[in-house]
Amino acid sequence: MVATFQFLSMIWSILFFPIWCDDSVNTKMMPSSSPIDNLTFSHTKLQLTWDSSITDIDYNCYMETSQDYIEKEVSEKTCIFSTSEAIAIHKGAILGVKGTYNGTEYSEEIRFIPPGKNGTRAENFSCVIYNISFMNCTWDAGRKAPDDTQYFLSLQYSREERVVNCPHYIKDAFGRHIACSFQNVTIIYDPVYFLVKGDSNESEIQFYDESITLYEIEKLTPPVNITVNCSEDQPRCIVQWKRPQLSWSEGDIDPCFQYQIDIRNKKTNATSEENKNELHMAQGTSFIFENYNVKKKYSLQIRAKGNACLVSKKWGEWSEPIDFGMDGSTTNKI
Numbered sequence: 198m199v200a201t202f203q204f205l206s207m208i209w210s211i212l213f214f215p216i217w218c219d220d221s222v223n224t225k226m227m228p229s230s231s232p233i234d235n236l237t238f239s240h241t242k243l244q245l246t247w248d249s250s251i252t253d254i255d256y257n258c259y260m261e262t263s264q265d266y267i268e269k270e271v272s273e274k275t276c277i278f279s280t281s282e283a284i285a286i287h288k289g290a291i292l293g294v295k296g297t298y299n300g301t302e303y304s305e306e307i308r309f310i311p312p313g314k315n316g317t318r319a320e321n322f323s324c325v326i327y328n329i330s331f332m333n334c335t336w337d338a339g340r341k342a343p344d345d346t347q348y349f350l351s352l353q354y355s356r357e358e359r360v361v362n363c364p365h366y367i368k369d370a371f372g373r374h375i376a377c378s379f380q381n382v383t384i385i386y387d388p389v390y391f392l393v394k395g396d397s398n399e400s401e402i403q404f405y406d407e408s409i410t411l412y413e414i415e416k417l418t419p420p421v422n423i424t425v426n427c428s429e430d431q432p433r434c435i436v437q438w439k440r441p442q443l444s445w446s447e448g449d450i451d452p453c454f455q456y457q458i459d460i461r462n463k464k465t466n467a468t469s470e471e472n473k474n475e476l477h478m479a480q481g482t483s484f485i486f487e488n489y490n491v492k493k494k495y496s497l498q499i500r501a502k503g504n505a506c507l508v509s510k511k512w513g514e515w516s517e518p519i520d521f522g523m524d525g526s527t528t529n530k531i
Contacts, residue, residue, distance in 0.1 A: 417513025
């Protein structure tokens, strides 16, 4: 009975605690007679390497996670997943190589299991870009992270560019980094690779990584140059504005936006029904307010979101309120 228990314990250890190095893993999924051997993955370089007894052959390498799959063809025995292709691997991944020689397909797979103690990686990671070129990223310390854990955030626009480390951290009560502020952020089309590493004297800390498309996390600034022109002859107001400013622009991008216009009655001591706001939608940079009453005073705000193109689909900031009406034909501007 004791011998049986020891044998089961040994099998358990082999299956769930694979052997791997500090920055690479070489854990075969199953025994194979494939000429592809010594498959090794460096998670810091996102690089897969291997040996092969076969020459003059093209390979297909791939990376698979629970959410994504990437496959590419290479002629060398090295496969590098660039940041524009990179998928988050902090929950682990399966990596493999396939090649065909003389009509026979050979393949080899390994499983990457992130190093460190479970529950120590940064949690609830999120970033937002605001005021055109500023970015804040926040996260929570891992639930099982030791009190002396320190986190470090870096980002990389591509494998050819240098790593950008966080320039300004915000700390929690334990002195741990839980937020970072960036300035002069440039929004590009390709995803940007974010990496949060941890360090502790008590245990190894798991890393967190994520590829983010920057325009998707931008909080758009309010529309600008808002004007309201009202007329008594035809009781209506023409509202005009210019689109929000962006850190990038190519050609005429005015059609890329959708707007929401909030108009409120500013009557003193008005009832809740009278104070009820009117929400209107607009595609262009003008709107005709048909319900204008020359005896009333109104307050107006506008916000925007992307309707097409590479513009955030989330509602941006409201403009400052602008008052109009009460005294007949008026022109207001902010």
